[in-house]
Amino acid sequence: MDDLKLEIKKLIMSTLAINDIDPGEVDDEKPLFGGDNALTLDSVDAIEIIMAIQRTYNVRIADQHIAREVVRSIDSIARFIAEQKTNTVS
Amino acid sequence: MIIQNFNHKMAAHCESGTITSLLNHGGLSITEPLVFGIASGIFFGYFHKMKSFTFPTFIVRNKPGQMRRNIEKRTGVRFKTYDFKDPVKGQQTLDQLLLQNIPTAAQVDFFYMDYVPSWERVHINVHFLVVAGKEDSKYNISDAYFPRMVELDASSLEKGRFAGGNMSPKGFIFHLDKLPADIDYKKAITKGISKACFYMLKIPIPFLGITGMRMFARKVVEWPKFARDTEHLSHEIMKINILLEDQGTGGAGFRFMYATFLQQAASIIDKPELKDLSDELMKIGDGWREISLFSARIGKNRDLGPDKLKMLSEMIYDRADVEEKFFKSLSKAVK
Numbered sequence: 352m353d354d355l356k357l358e359i360k361k362l363i364m365s366t367l368a369i370n371d372i373d374p375g376e377v378d379d380e381k382p383l384f385g386g387d388n389a390l391t392l393d394s395v396d397a398i399e400i401i402m403a404i405q406r407t408y409n410v411r412i413a414d415q416h417i418a419r420e421v422v423r424s425i426d427s428i429a430r431f432i433a434e435q436k437t438n439t440v441s
Numbered sequence: 442m443i444i445q446n447f448n449h450k451m452a453a454h455c456e457s458g459t460i461t462s463l464l465n466h467g468g469l470s471i472t473e474p475l476v477f478g479i480a481s482g483i484f485f486g487y488f489h490k491m492k493s494f495t496f497p498t499f500i501v502r503n504k505p506g507q508m509r510r511n512i513e514k515r516t517g518v519r520f521k522t523y524d525f526k527d528p529v530k531g532q533q534t535l536d537q538l539l540l541q542n543i544p545t546a547a548q549v550d551f552f553y554m555d556y557v558p559s560w561e562r563v564h565i566n567v568h569f570l571v572v573a574g575k576e577d578s579k580y581n582i583s584d585a586y587f588p589r590m591v592e593l594d595a596s597s598l599e600k601g602r603f604a605g606g607n608m609s610p611k612g613f614i615f616h617l618d619k620l621p622a623d624i625d626y627k628k629a630i631t632k633g634i635s636k637a638c639f640y641m642l643k644i645p646i647p648f649l650g651i652t653g654m655r656m657f658a659r660k661v662v663e664w665p666k667f668a669r670d671t672e673h674l675s676h677e678i679m680k681i682n683i684l685l686e687d688q689g690t691g692g693a694g695f696r697f698m699y700a701t702f703l704q705q706a707a708s709i710i711d712k713p714e715l716k717d718l719s720d721e722l723m724k725i726g727d728g729w730r731e732i733s734l735f736s737a738r739i740g741k742n743r744d745l746g747p748d749k750l751k752m753l754s755e756m757i758y759d760r761a762d763v764e765e766k767f768f769k770s771l772s773k774a775v776k
Contacts, residue, residue: 393741394687394737395679395682395734395737395738395740395741398682398686398730398733398734398737399734399738401730402730402731402734405727411697411723411727412692413691413692413693413697413698413701413726414453414691414692414697415453415686415687415689415690415691415692416451416453416586418692
């Protein structure tokens with residue numbers, strides 16, 4: 352799971368062209384939107400992230416209510432991807 | 442007192458979610474995508490110049506209220522509806538229904554739903570929710586956009602139900618009146634799909650369906666003419682993303698929800714080709730999401746030159762082409 356979280360942080364940074372933060376500075380639990388995480392994002396960034404996750408991990412976050420919960424933090428994104436991958440395998 | 446056995450559930454869209462909730466409470470096991478599909482919820486309309494809009498806009502679902510009427514026509518379900526001129530009478534009727542343990546859907550102006558954070562509240566007169574109880578001066582509200590039941594002051598509900606303006610709710614409420622002994626799902630699903638295909642492909646009004654989508658593609662490059670300044674234009678361009686993704690559409694302007702409907706319909710009426718069409722529509726939805734992202738990005742960066750609007754126009758033309766092909770195949774599949 353830690354590898355996945357690091358991968359997600361790198362994916363977010365490359366998608367949003369953020370070069371001035373080290374992935375290690377980004378907290379796994381703190382909200383990515385409007386909080387006090389090293390990464391603070393907005394709603395446009397959220398769509399970018401949703402689409403980058405879909406392209407990279409082949410998992411679609413269709414509904415916006417679910418999307419809001421999923422992209423809340425690095426932890427929630429990692430949990431969602433892991434669950435989707437498990438469901439696809441089983 | 443909250444109505445016994447009423448289960449709150451989140452839903453992608455307020456109207457289809459509210460109808461699903463009432464049907465489920467009445468004992469009918471039906472999903473929101475199935476309600477949306479049988480009701481021919483998927484649609485497209487572009488409004489370039491209309492009295493009621495200050496700026497060109499578009500819709501991706503059928504008219505508010507139409508889903509309820511289509512469900513009645515196609516399944517035999519009956520809802521009882523009421524509207525009011527007098528707010529006092531409107532509240533008395535609602536309270537009487539709740540005393541009879543009848544969960545009741547209400548049309549409201551979303552702005553007055555003060556359980557929603559103030560920065561998210563906008564004036565939309567066609568928000569639907571279920572009133573599922575009352576304790577003292579507070580109503581128990583099941584709002585499909587919320588993860589749990591919430592409370593709302595009677596005064597706020599009244600303001601929402603009797604708000605003025607375009608498509609004002611006029612205190613409109615409805616509840617389940619009668620469930621049929623049996624529903625012919627094959628007939629209901631087929632009719633729902635055929636009508637949706639008709640509206641997308643054959644409706645002879647140039648701003649609706651696929652021709653409306655092409656009009657949107659053609660006219661979006663003219664949007665700067667309607668804008669006061671760059672700030673206004675960027676706001677309107679970013680609204681494309683909001684209309685497609687953030688107003689209870691289930692993602693990609695209802696395309697993902699309709700794809701889920703087709704997937705469920707494939708097994709209910711034993712038509713495996715609907716499953717393939719469902720997969721195709723998911724991919725079409727991804728293209729709409731690309732449009733959302735593109736619009737949000739150029740709006741946010743104030744990068745709104747003619748080249749960018751031309752690119753946006755081409756992306757919309759492309760969706761019109763793939764949706765035309767898709768709805769022709771869908772129409773053929775249910776003939």
